[in-house]
Amino acid sequence: MSTAYAQKNGFFAGLWDYLTTVDHKKIAILYLIAGGFFFLVGGIEAMLIRIQLIQPDNEFVSAGLYNQLLTMHGTTMIFLAAMPLIFTLMNIAVPLQIGARDVAFPFLNSLGFWLFFFGGVLLNCSWFMGGAPDAGWTAYAPLSTTSPGHGVDFYVMGLQISGAGTLIGGINFLVTIINMRAPGMTYMRMPLFTWSSLVTSVLILFAFPALTVGLFLMMFDRLFGANFFDPSMGGNHVIWEHLFWIFGHPEVYILVLPLFGLFSDIISTFSKKRLFGYSAMVFATVLIGFLGFMVWAHHMFTTGLGPVANSIFAIATMAIAVPTGIKIFNWLFTMWGGSIRMTVPMLWTVAFIPSFTLGGFGGVMLAAAAADYQYHDTYFVVAHFHYVIVGGVVFGLFAGLTYWWPKMFGTMLNEKMGKLAFWPFFFGFHLTFFIQHFLGLMGMPRRYWKFQPDQGLEIGNLVSTLGAFLMAIGTIIFLINVVITTIKGEKVSGDPWDARTLEWSIPSPPPFYNFTQTPLVRGLDALWVEKRHGNGKMTPAEPLGDIHMPNNSFIPFMMSLGLFIAGFGFIYQVDNSSYLILAVLGMAITLLSMFVRSVKDDLGYHIHKEDLEKGAGSE
Amino acid sequence: MKGWMGKSRILLLLSSLMLFLAGCGDPQLSALQPKGEGADVIYDLMMLSVIIMVFVGVVVMAIYFFVLIRFRQKKDHEDYIPKQVEGNKFLELLWTVVPIILLVVLAVPTVQKTFMLADTTPAEDKKEDAITIEVTGKQYWWHYNYKGQEVQTSQDLYIPTGERVYLKLTAGDVIHSFWVPSVAGKMDTNPGKNENEMFLHAYEEGVYYGKCAEFCGPSHSLMDFKVIAVSPEEFDQWAEDMKNVNTDSTPETQSAQEGKELFKNKNCIACHAIGSSPAAVGPNLTAFGDRVQIAGILDNNKENLIEWLQHPEEVKPGNKMTGKYGNTEAEVPLTDEEASKIADYLLQLQPSEIKPEDAQ
Numbered sequence: 001m002s003t004a005y006a007q008k009n010g011f012f013a014g015l016w017d018y019l020t021t022v023d024h025k026k027i028a029i030l031y032l033i034a035g036g037f038f039f040l041v042g043g044i045e046a047m048l049i050r051i052q053l054i055q056p057d058n059e060f061v062s063a064g065l066y067n068q069l070l071t072m073h074g075t076t077m078i079f080l081a082a083m084p085l086i087f088t089l090m091n092i093a094v095p096l097q098i099g100a101r102d103v104a105f106p107f108l109n110s111l112g113f114w115l116f117f118f119g120g121v122l123l124n125c126s127w128f129m130g131g132a133p134d135a136g137w138t139a140y141a142p143l144s145t146t147s148p149g150h151g152v153d154f155y156v157m158g159l160q161i162s163g164a165g166t167l168i169g170g171i172n173f174l175v176t177i178i179n180m181r182a183p184g185m186t187y188m189r190m191p192l193f194t195w196s197s198l199v200t201s202v203l204i205l206f207a208f209p210a211l212t213v214g215l216f217l218m219m220f221d222r223l224f225g226a227n228f229f230d231p232s233m234g235g236n237h238v239i240w241e242h243l244f245w246i247f248g249h250p251e252v253y254i255l256v257l258p259l260f261g262l263f264s265d266i267i268s269t270f271s272k273k274r275l276f277g278y279s280a281m282v283f284a285t286v287l288i289g290f291l292g293f294m295v296w297a298h299h300m301f302t303t304g305l306g307p308v309a310n311s312i313f314a315i316a317t318m319a320i321a322v323p324t325g326i327k328i329f330n331w332l333f334t335m336w337g338g339s340i341r342m343t344v345p346m347l348w349t350v351a352f353i354p355s356f357t358l359g360g361f362g363g364v365m366l367a368a369a370a371a372d373y374q375y376h377d378t379y380f381v382v383a384h385f386h387y388v389i390v391g392g393v394v395f396g397l398f399a400g401l402t403y404w405w406p407k408m409f410g411t412m413l414n415e416k417m418g419k420l421a422f423w424p425f426f427f428g429f430h431l432t433f434f435i436q437h438f439l440g441l442m443g444m445p446r447r448y449w450k451f452q453p454d455q456g457l458e459i460g461n462l463v464s465t466l467g468a469f470l471m472a473i474g475t476i477i478f479l480i481n482v483v484i485t486t487i488k489g490e491k492v493s494g495d496p497w498d499a500r501t502l503e504w505s506i507p508s509p510p511p512f513y514n515f516t517q518t519p520l521v522r523g524l525d526a527l528w529v530e531k532r533h534g535n536g537k538m539t540p541a542e543p544l545g546d547i548h549m550p551n552n553s554f555i556p557f558m559m560s561l562g563l564f565i566a567g568f569g570f571i572y573q574v575d576n577s578s579y580l581i582l583a584v585l586g587m588a589i590t591l592l593s594m595f596v597r598s599v600k601d602d603l604g605y606h607i608h609k610e611d612l613e614k615g616a617g618s619e
Numbered sequence: 620m621k622g623w624m625g626k627s628r629i630l631l632l633l634s635s636l637m638l639f640l641a642g643c644g645d646p647q648l649s650a651l652q653p654k655g656e657g658a659d660v661i662y663d664l665m666m667l668s669v670i671i672m673v674f675v676g677v678v679v680m681a682i683y684f685f686v687l688i689r690f691r692q693k694k695d696h697e698d699y700i701p702k703q704v705e706g707n708k709f710l711e712l713l714w715t716v717v718p719i720i721l722l723v724v725l726a727v728p729t730v731q732k733t734f735m736l737a738d739t740t741p742a743e744d745k746k747e748d749a750i751t752i753e754v755t756g757k758q759y760w761w762h763y764n765y766k767g768q769e770v771q772t773s774q775d776l777y778i779p780t781g782e783r784v785y786l787k788l789t790a791g792d793v794i795h796s797f798w799v800p801s802v803a804g805k806m807d808t809n810p811g812k813n814e815n816e817m818f819l820h821a822y823e824e825g826v827y828y829g830k831c832a833e834f835c836g837p838s839h840s841l842m843d844f845k846v847i848a849v850s851p852e853e854f855d856q857w858a859e860d861m862k863n864v865n866t867d868s869t870p871e872t873q874s875a876q877e878g879k880e881l882f883k884n885k886n887c888i889a890c891h892a893i894g895s896s897p898a899a900v901g902p903n904l905t906a907f908g909d910r911v912q913i914a915g916i917l918d919n920n921k922e923n924l925i926e927w928l929q930h931p932e933e934v935k936p937g938n939k940m941t942g943k944y945g946n947t948e949a950e951v952p953l954t955d956e957e958a959s960k961i962a963d964y965l966l967q968l969q970p971s972e973i974k975p976e977d978a979q
Contacts, residue, residue, distance in 0.1 A: 062936065063837035063838060063840075063936035063937065064837050064936060064937070067834075067836075067837060067839075134837075135834070136834045138834075140793075140794055140833075140834065142792070142793050142794070142810060143793040143794065143834065143835060143836060146792075146793065231809075231810050231811025231812070231813065232810075232811065236811075236813075237794065237809070237810065237811075238809065238813065271690070271701070272699075272700060272701050273701050273702075273703055273704065274703045274704070274705065276704055276705075276706055276707075277705075277706035277707075277711050278705070278706070279706075280706065280711050302796060302804075302805050302806055302807045302832075302833075303807050303809070304806065304807060304809065304813065304815035304816075306737065307733045307734045307736075307737035310733050310737075311729070311730045311733050311734070314726070314729050314730070314733065315726050315729075315730070318722045318725065318726055318729075319722070321718060321722060322715060322718050322719055322722070325675075325714060325715075325718045326711070326714060326715060328679060329679075329682075329710070329711075329714040330706075330711075332679070332682045332683060332686055333704075333707070333710065335686045335687070335690055336682075336686050336690060337690060337701055337702060337704065338690050338701045339690065339691075339692045339693075339696065339699050339700075339701050340686075340687065340690050340691045340692055341692050342691065350687065353679075353683060354679075354680065354683065357676065357679055358676075361672040361675070361676065364668060364671075364672065364722070364725070365665065365668045365669070365672065367729075368664055368665075368668055368725060368729040369729060369733045370660070370661055370664055370729055370732035370733045370735075370736055370804070371661050371664045371665050371668065371729070371732075371804075372804075373657070373661060373736065373803070373804020373805055373806070374650045374658070374661050374665070374800060374804045374805070376796075376804075376805060376832065377796060377805070377832040377833055377834075378832065438644075438651075441644070441649065441650045441651050441800075442643065442644025442645070442648065442649045442650070442651065442800075443644060443645065443648035443649055443650065443800045443801075443828065443830065445796075445798065445830050445831070445832040445840075446834075447834040447839060447840075448839065448840035449837070449838075449839070449840040449841075450840045450841065451840065452843070452916060454645075455644075455645045455647075455648050455828065456644040456645040456648065456649065457644075457645075532700075
């Protein structure tokens with residue numbers, strides 16, 4: 001074995017390897033660690049919120065801290081937990097599902113991660129530097145623009161930096177899926193997870209710039225004395241609501257579409273059937289993505305847009321129920337006539353269907369503009385979007401992580417423990433959120449630090465808090481499962497689930513170059529086709545040859561670190577202009593790193609054919 | 620599979636029990652017990668959507684449970700390979716077309732009601748008598764200006780039953796949202812010149828709880844107000860009384876008289892008006908003695924009022940009263956005696972014959 005690609009040993013060598021890696025499988029693990037960490041932080045914030053609301057007029061946390069907690073819970077869960085964990089799944093699965101050796105731009109993949117990471121860390125630094133943002137994750141002006149302290153400044157800078165990372169990641173997957181598919185992998189043979197990742201990447205490309213613009217305007221309002229959102233100075237705060245939701249609504253689909261794809265793959269695999277109505281599923285995914293841009297103002301029915309706008313957006317929103325319904329029925333009919341194996345990924349998927357359907361029902365009810373005058377900004381909405389985001393996204397993340405865990409780490413999460421984690425989480429989830437529909441209609445607005453005694457809200461809130469504890473127990477059992485599985489480290493084969501798609505045709509974990517020879521795809525569910533009609537192995541599409549690989553690079557880390565430092569400079573220059581030194585220093589680091597990257601030719605290296613024959617890199 | 624079903628049944632039982640225990644909420648607060656036109660219209664739409672959703676839900680769940688029970692892998696059938704079905708044109712068309720029809724059934728009344736609720740111009744023949752109130756939301760209280768009547772009050776909104784009362788809503792600082800669930804849906808109040816409109820139409824007399832529904836700062840959850848719906852005659856009487864408030868009248872008791880002096884000397888009067896006056900820094904206190912609750916959230920008694928005067932920040936964090944009067948260096952800005960006198964003064968401010976108790 002050649003020393004050029006030998007594994008280096010030792011903790012620091014390993015650390016350095018991860019700091020500089022451009023390998024999509026290792027970046028997936030980085031996203032998993034960072035996203036998992038922020039998921040726990042957001043979860044702790046959620047528990048504190050629920051403890052505060054366990055009884056009326058509670059004094060567990062102060063009003064100011066409560067507002068910080070609810071803001072950071074939402075912001076963290078959406079931007080720093082759900083997004084990166086979805087990028088975990090996309091990174092581990094998409095290149096493998098299309099038969100690629102990596103993503104199109106491995107360097108950018110790394111840059112995307114580090115930007116997200118430093119943006120998230122910057123945002124959370126606010127906890128230790130005078131208080132977190134407290135204007136809600138939606139940060140409506142003028143509450144956000146007039147919020148005292150630096151909390152909202154951290155929100156603006158943190159999201160701006162991590163948002164750039166997400167945008168880069170989205171573009172990367174878009175190009176990867178369009179350009180890097182193996183021979184024979186036509187669009188209509190792509191697994192649904194890849195399809196939905198493609199649509200999601202398009203949504204990221206169009207949605208995030210709206211957030212970027214909004215955040216820039218808010219940054220100028222807060223840090224440089226502009227008045228874009230100040231009505232008394234000729235600005236308009238409603239513009240922020242529009243910009244935020246033009247991003248914010250597609251964001252919901254950015255979160256849930258990849259998991260729709262994943263559920264399709266899982267249902268197909270564990271029912272031993274091809275996906276029912278594949279082309280309708282693809283069409284429904286694209287349609288949901290498209291309609292997702294046409295409905296943002298349904299978040300603003302009570303803003304006062306008038307009955308014409310409200311009616312149009314109501315009808316557009318209802319229309320989304322049609323493709324979503326198509327998906328639900330196609331999933332059910334994929335299972336119909338199948339041979340269903342109730343593994344842990346399948347269990348989460350099966351639980352997802354009724355949970356998400358309830359979320360969808362809430363969605364249609366909310367879409368009825370007139371009725372939304374009662375639902376809007378109450379716990380009914382809280383219940384609805386948790387049904388969608390927990391029942392859809394979090395269930396999906398648990399399913400996806402369990403499903404692809406062997407592909408990432410070469411070990412299987414324990415099935416018994418997995419089920420033990422599932423049940424408390426599942427019941428806890430419904431206990432927490434179902435009753436919140438009623439709380440909202442009984443007169444409890446959202447973002448309430450306290451509710452008053454003797455207004456009929458006690459029991460609902462108590463039940464909800466108890467449910468939250470069950471969810472916490474489920475999460476802890478899942479974590480214990482991860483630890484035990486990692487310690488045991490029992491290796492599994494490349495295809496432990498008897499699955500259908502290309503990622504299962506190579507060892508677990510795959511060698512760093514993924515495919516020794518690019519496979520030839522002969523149909524939908526490429527591996528299944530070979531299992532049924534071939535010898536169970538993929539046919540190579542090319543002779544064994546040298547493989548061109550990219551070099552590791554520390555530059556993405558430095559670029560992101562520079563923006564992280566500059567972020568502090570921009571935030572604190574309001575107090576004292578000497579902090580601008582930090583901004584200059586940070587920007588210098590970033591620009592210098594970009595300069596180095598531009599002038600230094602990095603052509604990568606080749607793995608030679610002879611070494612491949614000897615099995616380089618495989619374990 | 621049995622375990623799954625069993626557990627679902629327990630869950631269902633538990634949640635229905637909970638709902639039974641919780642009822643449909645407080646009749647003064649709940650959107651599920653409509654007491655006014657807006658809430659009523661919305662309740663009907665809500666129920667229509669629930670019926671449609673339950674119908675769809677029953678179909679989905681029937682297929683769901685059938686599939687999960689019938690098609691689970693049997694023991695010794697591990698090698699069974701099911702038929703690989705590509706799809707079914709008829710079925711796929713069915714579950715595309717039927718939902719579209721159901722949505723049309725929901726969309727038509729939705730659009731109708733959206734326009735109906737947005738109709739905030741009084742009918743021609745009623746234009747003269749229609750009551751229009753300018754509502755201003757401020758951190759964390761509400762101000763009302765009865766247009767053309769020289770009556771301005773805060774916090775407790777008196778309206779007559781049996782007619783539409785038109786509201787013009789704005790905000791003085793950040794966005795708030797005016798919501799009286801049992802009477803009508805909510806509408807945001809925007810800062811600046813961006814005025815929103817809605818109407819309240821209470822069917823029966825009563826005190827209805829109102830809440831701020833748009834996140835507006837630390838005391839967002841404490842920005843409660845009341846809508847007091849009285850008979851038209853009682854309302855006219857109330858408006859008359861409010862118009863004729865004598866702001867110079869001398870309180871009866873010695874303590875209240877001293878309280879009135881303190882109210883001036885401690886600079887309370889700089890922010891709080893007594894008698895009809897436009898939205899100021901703090902709420903109008905003309906009928907403070909008749910308030911259903913103090914600061915929107917505390918029972919109306921002297922003890923609570925003293926607590927509110929001495930520890931405003933503890934009662935309503937982030938409010939604008941903290942540190943504005945008395946000795947701002949002291950632990951409590953007003954001595955017990957001062958607070959007691961001011962409380963006596965404020966609590967005897969009851970200019971109208973019409974009280975919240977009359978609303979039934």
